Amino acid sequence: MWTLLQxxxxxxxxxxxTYIPFAAIxxxxxxxxxxxxxxxxxxxxxxxxxxxDSFYIPYGMIMNGYxxxxxxxNTLLIQVPLLVALVAGDVVxxxxxMGTLRLLxxxxxxxxxxMLVKYGASVIYTVLLLVWMAVLALFLSMLLFGTNDMxxxxxxxxxxxRRNDVLWRYIAAFGYATVALSTVAALAFLLSVFAENSIGxxxxxxxxVIVLTILSEMRxxxxxxxxxxxxxxxxxxxxxxxFYSQSDGKGAALPGTVENLPAILRSxxxxxxxxxxxxxxxxxxxxxxxxxx
Amino acid sequence: xxxxxxVTHLTKHFRDHQAVNDLSFxxxxxxxxxxxxxxxxxxSTTIRMLLTLITPTAGEIEVFGMNLRTHRQEILRKVxxxxxxxxxxxxxxxxxxxxxxxRMSGIKPAKSLLMQQLELxxxxxxxxxxxxxFSQGMKQRLGIATALIHDxxxxxxxEPTNGLDPQGIADIRNLxxxxxxxxxxxxxxxxxxxxxxxxIATRMLIIDKGRKVAEGAVSTLFDPAGTIVELDTVDxxxxxxxxxxxxxxxFLQERQAGKFLLxxxxxxxxxxxxxxxxxxxxxxxxxxxxxxxxxxxxxxxxNQHVDAFTN
Numbered sequence: 262m263w264t265l266l267q268x269x270x271x272x273x274x275x276x277x278x279t280y281i282p283f284a285a286i287x288x289x290x291x292x293x294x295x296x297x298x299x300x301x302x303x304x305x306x307x308x309x310x311x312x313x314d315s316f317y318i319p320y321g322m323i324m325n326g327y328x329x330x331x332x333x334x335n336t337l338l339i340q341v342p343l344l345v346a347l348v349a350g351d352v353v354x355x356x357x358x359m360g361t362l363r364l365l366x367x368x369x370x371x372x373x374x375x376m377l378v379k380y381g382a383s384v385i386y387t388v389l390l391l392v393w394m395a396v397l398a399l400f401l402s403m404l405l406f407g408t409n410d411m412x413x414x415x416x417x418x419x420x421x422x423r424r425n426d427v428l429w430r431y432i433a434a435f436g437y438a439t440v441a442l443s444t445v446a447a448l449a450f451l452l453s454v455f456a457e458n459s460i461g462x463x464x465x466x467x468x469x470v471i472v473l474t475i476l477s478e479m480r481x482x483x484x485x486x487x488x489x490x491x492x493x494x495x496x497x498x499x500x501x502x503x504f505y506s507q508s509d510g511k512g513a514a515l516p517g518t519v520e521n522l523p524a525i526l527r528s529x530x531x532x533x534x535x536x537x538x539x540x541x542x543x544x545x546x547x548x549x550x551x552x553x554x
Numbered sequence: 555x556x557x558x559x560x561v562t563h564l565t566k567h568f569r570d571h572q573a574v575n576d577l578s579f580x581x582x583x584x585x586x587x588x589x590x591x592x593x594x595x596x597x598s599t600t601i602r603m604l605l606t607l608i609t610p611t612a613g614e615i616e617v618f619g620m621n622l623r624t625h626r627q628e629i630l631r632k633v634x635x636x637x638x639x640x641x642x643x644x645x646x647x648x649x650x651x652x653x654x655x656x657r658m659s660g661i662k663p664a665k666s667l668l669m670q671q672l673e674l675x676x677x678x679x680x681x682x683x684x685x686x687x688f689s690q691g692m693k694q695r696l697g698i699a700t701a702l703i704h705d706x707x708x709x710x711x712x713e714p715t716n717g718l719d720p721q722g723i724a725d726i727r728n729l730x731x732x733x734x735x736x737x738x739x740x741x742x743x744x745x746x747x748x749x750x751x752x753x754i755a756t757r758m759l760i761i762d763k764g765r766k767v768a769e770g771a772v773s774t775l776f777d778p779a780g781t782i783v784e785l786d787t788v789d790x791x792x793x794x795x796x797x798x799x800x801x802x803x804x805f806l807q808e809r810q811a812g813k814f815l816l817x818x819x820x821x822x823x824x825x826x827x828x829x830x831x832x833x834x835x836x837x838x839x840x841x842x843x844x845x846x847x848x849x850x851x852x853x854x855x856x857n858q859h860v861d862a863f864t865n
Binding site for chain 2: 275359371549
């Protein structure tokens with residue numbers, strides 16, 4: 262299994278197109294960091310305009326590496342699924358298009374193992390993409406902007422997280438984001454099984470994610486308690502919950518706590534269920550499929 | 555000796571299209587088994603079923619005495635194949651492609667083995683060139699190298715000479731003969747090129763519209779005593795007179811625009827040549843008609859297509 266996984270990763274990382282998402286993330290992160298470095302105060306004034314009348318806001322202290330990373334994650338974790346789809350949507354359909362799928366299937370490897378390895382490689386790719394994003398968004402921001410306590414605006418509430426209480430939250434958030442993006446990878450992977458070229462599954466995945474995200478974000482009571490709780494897109498941004506702490510009753514955040522951990526775990530469960538359903542369906546479909554390409 | 559491949563009542567439907575229909579055949583050890591048929595006759599579908607790419611609608615396949623459905627991996631470990639176009643990873647080098655497929659087949663190849671394999675197919679000098687710089691013939695040879703890298707006992711080649719120039723075709727033919735005679739492989743080779751099959755196959759299966767129309771040793775598939783020999787001479791009238799008073803008269807079938815057609819044992823062509831020359835006939839050409847082609851056309855619907863075209 263390990264050998265097969267190595268082979269799959271070798272194939273992925275020898276293709277130039279594999280590096281496009283890495284370059285895209287680097288470009289986006291650097292653009293945001295440059296903007297905030299030179300005009301961060303204006304951005305903060307805009308973001309905290311609803312609070313600035315009630316509070317004195319020390320913009321110089323707030324603008325630190327942790328906040329910048331939070332801003333970047335907020336912006337990018339909506340776009341990154343599209344980048345993940347580029348690789349996961351290609352993983353089976355791309356081979357069918359190249360004509361190499363049949364060469365793989367006639368090797369003494371079970372189709373189930375072949376599919377598990379291909380999905381595993383997609384997940385590893387997703388993890389590496391997030392690690393790359395973490396390095397740039399978090400560690401580079403820490404270098405460029407320094408570290409301090411982190412202030413987050415939630416509607417009309419300002420939440421302060423102590424600087425020594427931040428890093429584990431980022432690790433948890435990136436861990437959660439890995440599962441969220443692996444769900445998108447699983448969807449692209451499933452669609453990839455039905456196609457003979459990778460454009461179809463990539464475009465379909467992106468379309469589905471966009472439509473469901475819009476549905477998840479819409480405030481329509483009819484959907485709120487019926488459809489939305491079951492859409493995977495409704496749970497993809499639950500990583501933000503790691504930055505919301507429990508209160509000590511006097512308005513101060515309790516270090517090392519998460520406001521609503523059960524809700525985050527529930528969302529995680531929904532995403533894992535989606536992954537299991539997508540991957541199982543993909544394996545079942547592929548094991549029955551006639552390879553005609 | 556038990557057969558290498560035993561196919562029994564194999565059938566495949568694609569919706570309302572019947573690609574393979576109740577096909578049965580046997581491939582014996584050390585055979586170069588020619589699998590002949592027109593384009594669309596069902597050759598590739600059959601081969602894909604032999605390689606588990608397609609699930610049969612009905613019928614059984616046994617390879618090395620094992621059922622393909624229940625012993626898939628065990629069987630595939632001993633089978634190497636190239637299916638139609640040899641599509642490889644174009645962005646990888648020949649060496650990397652070969653190494654990758656060797657590892658997929660469960661072996662950890664030493665560099666020397668990989669180079670030896672590339673040497674066998676004449677690609678050692680281009681080992682580290684990306685496949686996207688290769689000609690069709692080179693890709694085909696690399697495809698065969700990937701099929702052979704795990705030293706399989708059975709090699710299946712689906713239309714291995716498709717798209718190749720005459721030199722490429724000759725290279726593949728020599729490689730097949732080498733694999734058969736020197737490396738004692740059993741080969742199943744599909745083609746629609748009858749002349750190629752005649753040169754390499756020991757046994758043959760001819761299919762048409764998914765059905766078997768003939769199977770057997772090449773020597774028995776068509777009657778060598780019934781070869782049509784075409785005789786072209788300088789003076790047809792004189793030749794006619796010589797033939798009329800010779801022992802060859804009973805073999806004369808017809809006279810077409812100055813040429814004579816004789817139905818005879820092709821092994822006696824040297825005798826006929828000698829008698830004609832001794833009788834004073836100036837022979838321009840004496841050639842056997844492609845009997846296998848005639849035989850093939852007589853069996854398959856290709857004949858109807860030829861008739862329709864010429865009419």
